[in-house]
Amino acid sequence: MGLSTSRRLLRLMALLTVLALMAVACGGDDDDADGGGGDEAPAGASLIFATSADPVVLDGALVSDGESLRAIDQMFEGLVTLAPGGTEVVPGLATDWTANEDGTQWTFNLQEGVTFHDGTEFNADAVCYNFDRWYNFTGSFQNPAASYYWQTVFGGFAETDPDSGAPEDSLYDSCEVTDDLTVVLNLTTPSSSFLAALALTNFTIASPTALEEYQADEGEVDADGIFHATGTFGTEHPIGTGPFMFEEWVRNDHLTFVRNPDYWGDFPGNVDELIFRPIPDNAARLQALQAGDIQGYDLVEPQDYETIESSGLQLLNRPAFNVAYVGFNQKHEPFGDIAVRQAFTMAVNRQEVVDAFYAGQGEVATQFMPPELFGWSDAVTTYDFDPEGAKQVLEDAGYTLPVEIDFAFPTDVSRPYMPTPQDNFEAMVAQLEDCCFKVNTDSATWSPNYLDNADNGRYGAYLLGWTGDFGDPDNFIGTFFQNEQKAWGFDNPEISDCLDAAEIETDEAARTALYEECNNLIMDFIPGMPYVHTKPGLAFTANVTGYVPSPVSLEPFSLVTVE
């Protein structure tokens, strides 16, 4: 009777608080007891890696997003692959290859004794089955959002739908089975860049049995024009030859792989269970790593580098595989005059910009492709920072200083090669105006306005950049300069002829020399000012070893050991 309600309540709340604290504390002990296997003996380790999003679907032919590709990389392999950490093309499911003289017929000898995860034998028939599958895509599979990389590398299809947006012509002609372990790929025109492109995750070989049984190509297009696979190949039965096998995918929660016990190749690591968990927020990924809830994550933000290194975690850097540049549109005066382009480049202190805004993870670019790639030239004209020289160049060309130019930057965007475009821009404008230019500034939101304006030649000078897809110079300077583009506003036959010749050259040494020459030509002509290559960061807990960051993010976890 005696106790008032408020007293009782106070007691009850105190009791609840104590109970809650006890529960949490006990829970903590539990967690340590069964926590993740991070401290387990090296054999049979489990590793949780945080991704930035869930994959779209686990079928390499139908995706272009990085998180789908990362997952597919663990389970599937292509005819060729890239040396760990580099862009050198090395044998994958093919042991070696030869091309005919004009580079239109490529013969691959295949690895013996390889089986898919479902027990299907890997052989020449399986290779042709996959290539023919891609080439014969119809309907919404021809949508560039689905088969982007096929269209980039091979162009069109057996029967290209004119409304699909896909190119009409195809580089791919046919696939021939010579014998069980020899396959010939015939191309319609000579190409050498296609070999490096074959290392793309998109061209990895899937089990023909599984593709058929789980109806990889069955689906329907809904009223919104979006394709839905009705089969389960890409969601429940992605079957390749790779070091890991699919175990389970709970959408938006986790994707689990287990070690392939019958893997034909090397598996130096000790990860038996690999779990990808999507954590879209950057700060949340960092905290999960600090808490030990995950053992690694990608896309570390530059501002977190210091925290990671100071809290006993590891920071790894991918070799640079991108370029940020200022594009000059030569149709937009005065950029048609090479003196202006040269003076602009000499007036900007690129080293200062890189030091100020790239947290020590950038290097000054001297040309439009990163030094990791073959064909990079150490003999290009470099246009070092020299404001006095810039003035001289302009005056010699008959200009009265300052020379008026238009210069634009994008807003609402952060790119690996350009985390803070406005900072870069403002620093450059200050330097240009200090020297010898009067800059009319302009800006627009990255998409769609800015890209649209830049691509359609509506800007004079503009900030832009590019991240490579595959380890071939064609993917950088070929993309930029092989064909006339409104963004650059010039047609230079000397450069495009050089790039044409380099693209089809099949001899590696000759090809390297040709691309070096093209880079020299390009930088003499100076269509833009490349200014930085950056090295994106990955973070891991201290007990993870063996992860080799790749410039193109081709990173198998079979190399990883959790100690």
Added chain:
Amino acid sequence: MIKYIVRRLVLLVPILFGLSLLVFVYVRSLPGGPEIALLGERATEQSSEAIRKDLGLDQPLPVQYGRYLKNLASGNFGSSIITRQPVMDELKQRFPATVELGITAILIALILGIPLGFLAAKRYQGFLDHASLGASLIGISFPIFFLALILKWIFAVKLGWLPSFGRIDATIDLPHPTNFYLLDAIIDTNWKAFVDVLKHLILPAIALATIPLAIIARITRAAVLEVTNEDYVRTARAKGLDPSVVDRRHVMKNAMLPVVTVIGLQTGLILTGAVLTETVFAWPGVGSWMLNAIRNADYAVLQGGILFFALITIFSSLLVDISYAFLNPRIRYQ
């Protein structure tokens, strides 16, 4: 009463119609488009065109809206352009996650907020009153995401007591017939999973509960103070009733009316709060889903999600109105 409910439900039709138009126009006014999200900086004019055509975005807006309404009428919310999943499927999977989190947060807010407000009123101008007022002021003004980061830093990073993200440990095997993980664990009689899910719930639910908790505590305090001074309470005390009975029957029941209103209004707050909380805790619910959809100009998801949010808010306010009648028999709906 039934007539009232039916009338409210009928009113829903024009409200939803207007809302669908607003949402439709709004998502299309966002910068960028799905083709940019899909192809990024590699988009050529030709491929962007093809995608816009495929998605029907090359049609005039009224035609697109008409098609959207037609689909809605047949219960088809469209598909996400990014995940290629039907919006309804994703909603079915993500909604339980948000509800589980939201209900836990509301429970925390009620279990702590009402007693706190009551105690503060009882000790009017005392230490507890000042303390709870101060704490609730902090609760209301503290940004959720910041609180969430601090909670995680203390309890996950420093102490290691609680997990920092997600709904369940990925190594725990639990079937998900309902997608309410607590319920799934009970159905599966998997107590290890139940405890793990509970542990995953604690930090995000506390972060999400702070603002509603603070508001509920303050409203309860004010309501109790007001009711305590009513004549009937004085009479009850004067006739010698046990103080706890007076508090329960006369004070609390009458003070609950404004509190219930506020609880109803909190539903909207919980949903908007979930956008931030879910993002910080990588909680795969509706909130983080919407945020991603905004980033990717995922029209169908945004349209479906916002309509759904609106429906929930409307229904919860309807529930509040109905519950009035039970709490206060004098209120009857004509």
